[in-house]
Amino acid sequence: MTSPTEWNTAPDPTASPVSVLDRIIAILEAVRESDGPATITDIAARVGLPKSTTSRLVADLADQRYLARVGGGAGVELGLRLFELGARASRPRRLLAAAAPVIRRLREATGERVGLWVQQGTDMVSIAALPGRLPMLPTSAGMHSPALTTASGKAYLAFCADQRVVDRVTASLVDDDARHFRDELAQVRSSTLATDLEVSYPGILAVASPVFGSGRSVVGAISIAGPSGGMDPDRIAPIVRAAGTSVSRRVAAA
Structure with a gap:
């Protein structure tokens, strides 16, 4: 007996995320792919969103522990809540x-x-x-x-x-x-x-x-x-x- 197959699809890097869910997923993916803590400027450039929008969504994700602020708040990394959900x-x-x-x-x-x-x-x-x-x-x-x-x-x-x-x-x-x-x-x-x-x-x-x-x-x-x-x-x-x-x-x- 084998485990169910999982499919992972990468988002189109040329398309800007439209819905709020798309934007959140894009931000999480950008942080995941970043080498070290990701800044608002880095994330906004990666996902194609205005810095103001990116900053607001990152703040919301940090409040909910999906992201964690590091380096005195200058950058973010994936938060513990994602690891809890993954477990x-x-x-x-x-x-x-x-x-x-x-x-x-x-x-x-x-x-x-x-x-x-x-x-x-x-x-x-x-x-x-x-x-x-x-x-x-x-x-x-x-x-x-x-x-x-x-x-x-x-x-x-x-x-x-x-x-x-x-x-x-x-x-x-x-x-x-x-x-x-x-x-x-x-x-x-x-x-x-x-x-x-x-x-x-x-x-x-x-x-x-x-x-x-x-x-x-x-x-x-x-x-x-x-x-x-x-x-x-x-x-x-x-x-x-x-x-x-x-x-x-x-x-x-x-």
Whole structure:
């Protein structure tokens, strides 16, 4: 299994950026390509903008920590916030690399659809999927499924330390439904297993286990999905739990 390909396209150096986003990206690229701290004059010349416009945008970027002032404020370099965002963007790639052999073994052992998921907003997003015996189940990376109902979503939410994420996902639940969901998450925490029986897809049973990173912080979930009438959850459960444990160990060691 290979990681998703990334495409990098360079901006046309002869064209002046028009939109605010274009201008910001051009400024960041100019700073990145500069040998040492970049001055306002250098940046304005590189991106083809007036110095007054460049100065204002650079100040805004510095306030938001995308740029950092150096040399007594005479120049700027890339700020820490970009490195923070870059570190977060690399997590799915590290997770995929660590999980790839486990996913293959799980598919070979069960013959069912295997998925690797990360949380995004109120959804779980597939970063890897291997097909099983049910052709109607999507297997493309990038597929979104609701975290509220899916096994992978419940496996993630049960261990999510950010209550704001849980609150957003469960915002539509009221009274008995909310209490039932909290009880279900408590059961997931106890067993490190979550199930979805014909809620997300009719006739489909899914079983998922959380994947943890360093410090036991949850970073995703691994799942198996197959026909509800032909997949034994008692047999599948320990296999999925063992796969989640194996991926977690590999992520922590990476």
